[in-house]
Amino acid sequence: MSEKLIVKLNNIDEVNYLISKGIRYGYEGISHTTSRHSGTTYYLAESRDNMKILNEYRRSIIAK
Secondary structure (H helix, E strand, O other): OOOOOEEEOOOHHHHHHHHHOOOOEOOOOEEEEEEOOOEEEEEEEOOHHHHHHHHHHHHHHHHO
16 A cells, blocks of 8 residues: 555635545545644645645635
8 A cells, every 4th residue: 555645724614625626535535533622734745636636725825
């Protein structure tokens, strides 16, 4: 089994955008952890396609 790099997502808006673009929950997509005090933290498996979509979203937020 190969190692996957992960990227921490900043907020739920990023998660919703990625889901709307077809990225699913699971090993190749979005995962999350839940903590009693800090809530839910979302992560994205790093792949060329996933990073392209995430960077498009982040650039669109900065441009506004």
